[in-house]
Each structure stands twice: as structure tokens, then as C-alpha cells.
Amino acid sequence: MEKEYSNGEITVLWKPDLCIHSGICLKGLPKVFNLKQRPWVNINAASSEDIVQLVRECPSKALSIKGVKFKEKQNPEVEVKLIPGGPIIIKGGATVTDRSKTTVFNETVSFCRCKRSGNYPYCDGTHAQPKEN
Numbered sequence: 001m002e003k004e005y006s007n008g009e010i011t012v013l014w015k016p017d018l019c020i021h022s023g024i025c026l027k028g029l030p031k032v033f034n035l036k037q038r039p040w041v042n043i044n045a046a047s048s049e050d051i052v053q054l055v056r057e058c059p060s061k062a063l064s065i066k067g068v069k070f071k072e073k074q075n076p077e078v079e080v081k082l083i084p085g086g087p088i089i090i091k092g093g094a095t096v097t098d099r100s101k102t103t104v105f106n107e108t109v110s111f112c113r114c115k116r117s118g119n120y121p122y123c124d125g126t127h128a129q130p131k132e133n
């Protein structure tokens with residue numbers, strides 16, 4: 001269920017079902033995004049500018065800013081990020097094609113490495129769940 005956190009200037013939207021547990025928000029602004037606090041988002045712990053910059057880095061768009069649609073940067077450096085125990089995230093201008101050479105992505109994409117995703121080959125956050133025996 002979507003949640004909203006507002007400081008009167010910006011409103012952060014949180015869609016837990018989209019989160020792929022990259023930990024980018026937790027590491028980037030730990031005073032704002034902290035799983036040990038309730039609610040886990042403390043919107044007043046950083047400036048609106050810093051929060052917007054961080055939200056922009058969320059690879060799954062689980063985090064977004066109400067009323068703001070981020071565009072992929074023009075001619076960015078392609079960035080490949082390996083999340084320990086999680087997906088490989090490709091950000092930037094990477095073009096991903098399938099076997100028929102059809103372009104399936106030209107924006108940020110997260111590929112599953114644990115092979116447990118229900119949306120394989122894309123990460124759906126399952127790697128963060130305990131394994132069933």
C-alpha cells in the first residue's frame with residue numbers, strides 16, 4: 001500500500017511492492033531512511049533538495065516525489081552496480097536488447113542474480129526474503 005511522507009515542501013511516495021531492496025536509500029541518507037525507526041522515513045532529517053536527489057537514485061521507483069516525473073539523464077555515464085546478495089543494476093544510457101534485438105529497456109534496469117525472482121530475469125525483491133526449505 002502506498003504511503004506518503006510530507007515536509008510541507010515535498011511529498012515522498014513509497015510503494016513497498018516495487019522495492020528491490022537495493023539499500024541505496026538506507027546508505028545514501030541513513031537519517032531519513034532507517035528501518036529501525038517508525039515510520040521508517042523521517043522526512044525532516046535532511047533538506048528537501050538532498051531527499052529529492054536520493055529519491056532520484058532509487059532504481060525501482062519504489063520511492064518517488066509526488067507530482068515529479070524524473071527523466072533519465074541525457075548522455076549519462078553508464079553505471080553498473082552490484083548489490084551484495086541482490087541484483088545487478090544498470091543505470092544510465094545502457095540499451096538492453098532481447099534475442100530478437102528488440103530494445104526492451106533504455107533506462108535503469110535491475111537484473112536478478114539469485115534466480116528466485118517471480119519476474120525473472122528482473123529483480124522483484126525476492127532475494128531479501130528468507131529462503132523456503
Ligand code: SF4
Nearest residue numbers: 019020022023025058
Ligand atoms: S529499491 Fe528504492 S526504496 Fe527500495 S531499498 Fe532500493 S532505493 Fe530504497
Ligand code: FES
Nearest residue numbers: 112113114123127
Ligand atoms: S536478485 Fe532480486 S530477486 Fe533475485
